[in-house]
Amino acid sequence: MALEHALLVALREQPASGLELTRRFSRSIGYFWPATHQQIYRVLGRMESDGWVRATTVEQTGRPDKKVYEVSAAGERALAEWLATPTTPHPLRSELAVKMRGASFGDRAAVLEVVRADLAEHRARLAHYEQLTARDYPDPTTLSDLELDQYLVLRGGVLTEQTWVTWLTEYLEAHA
Amino acid sequence: MALEHALLVALREQPASGLELTRRFSRSIGYFWPATHQQIYRVLGRMESDGWVRATTVEQTGRPDKKVYEVSAAGERALAEWLATPTTPHPLRSELAVKMRGASFGDRAAVLEVVRADLAEHRARLAHYEQLTARDYPDPTTLSDLELDQYLVLRGGVLTEQTWVTWLTEYLEAHA
DNA sequence: CGGGGGATTGCAACTCGTTGCATAGGTCGG
DNA sequence: CCGACCTATGCAACGAGTTGCAATCCCCCG
Numbered sequence: 001m002a003l004e005h006a007l008l009v010a011l012r013e014q015p016a017s018g019l020e021l022t023r024r025f026s027r028s029i030g031y032f033w034p035a036t037h038q039q040i041y042r043v044l045g046r047m048e049s050d051g052w053v054r055a056t057t058v059e060q061t062g063r064p065d066k067k068v069y070e071v072s073a074a075g076e077r078a079l080a081e082w083l084a085t086p087t088t089p090h091p092l093r094s095e096l097a098v099k100m101r102g103a104s105f106g107d108r109a110a111v112l113e114v115v116r117a118d119l120a121e122h123r124a125r126l127a128h129y130e131q132l133t134a135r136d137y138p139d140p141t142t143l144s145d146l147e148l149d150q151y152l153v154l155r156g157g158v159l160t161e162q163t164w165v166t167w168l169t170e171y172l173e174a175h176a
Numbered sequence: 177m178a179l180e181h182a183l184l185v186a187l188r189e190q191p192a193s194g195l196e197l198t199r200r201f202s203r204s205i206g207y208f209w210p211a212t213h214q215q216i217y218r219v220l221g222r223m224e225s226d227g228w229v230r231a232t233t234v235e236q237t238g239r240p241d242k243k244v245y246e247v248s249a250a251g252e253r254a255l256a257e258w259l260a261t262p263t264t265p266h267p268l269r270s271e272l273a274v275k276m277r278g279a280s281f282g283d284r285a286a287v288l289e290v291v292r293a294d295l296a297e298h299r300a301r302l303a304h305y306e307q308l309t310a311r312d313y314p315d316p317t318t319l320s321d322l323e324l325d326q327y328l329v330l331r332g333g334v335l336t337e338q339t340w341v342t343w344l345t346e347y348l349e350a351h352a
Numbered sequence: 353c354g355g356g357g358g359a360t361t362g363c364a365a366c367t368c369g370t371t372g373c374a375t376a377g378g379t380c381g382g
Numbered sequence: 383c384c385g386a387c388c389t390a391t392g393c394a395a396c397g398a399g400t401t402g403c404a405a406t407c408c409c410c411c412g
Contacts, residue, residue, distance in 0.1 A: 017391095032277075033271075034267050036371090063388090063390080087272050087290060091207060092208060098209055101208075148351075149276055152346065166335060167332045195361080213360095217360095217361065
């Protein structure tokens, strides 16, 4: 039950409309907490009726109006409270791991092909994260607290993808 | 939509009743695809009516009867087919990452405490996985295909937990 | 022999996330 | 000015996962 809080973080970084939020989210926090626009709209509506955010309709030239959300005082309190509560670490959930473990019960060559495709995907993500790092945080020693946190989370993405690449490579080599 | 298939893998390794399966699962495949007993029972029921598994009631001495499930020919086909279909890699989903990114909007010391607790948890899991590895796969060079797959998946657990430890340690050090 | 407690299976209600579609305003090319 | 297409918001239905509880059956202890 944390999409609410993820949106609060995003809106505290920068107020936004539903669609803007969806787009920004998918390129930042969404790397670690995916969400579709429908989900975001629904949760924004709930948060508004809970008084966690405030909406202002903004007219635009050449485009439909948009509703810009910003975090209210109650939302700030809810966020601060949530930030201080312990997390129960979710175990990872990997369909691919199940396939790797079950490879003996099907066509092993086909499973290896699936693994190779996943490996390519993870390599691509790794490259993407590294590019983001180079572009946005060329010098990690001179960051504000806010930027430092953003950098460190992105760093987690890099580490995670590196691990995937290592793991899948090991798997493929063991079955070479 | 893969719990079905995870259960098929588990049942092909060894037929079992719902409860046995729940327990075994939580110490093997469940590391990569968590599921509660209620979920497992429900899915087993669905798989039975779909003809993917066959159930036999087994009387026990000193205990209630149990229903032992084994995979049918149709289940084997369904599993083999699923194993050969490409996966869309789920992005990771980490509540902790959201908290780390949002630390500026609450009490940073409290967030660091939450991170430390998570780090301890991941260290413990890592130790657990390493212990399992040493106990069950002392010599990874002499494994059957089936065992090799199991070993390699467990190896993924080790790598993943190592990554968590690295990441969270970096985070804590950066905010020291 | 009666009650606590573990094993085994299961129901019901709820939340969360996904998928597909709907609506409405606006631009722009032909 | 009509139709294709983008922006922006949203509904409805479904499926998957979670939580809390219920019903048996059986042993063992007092």
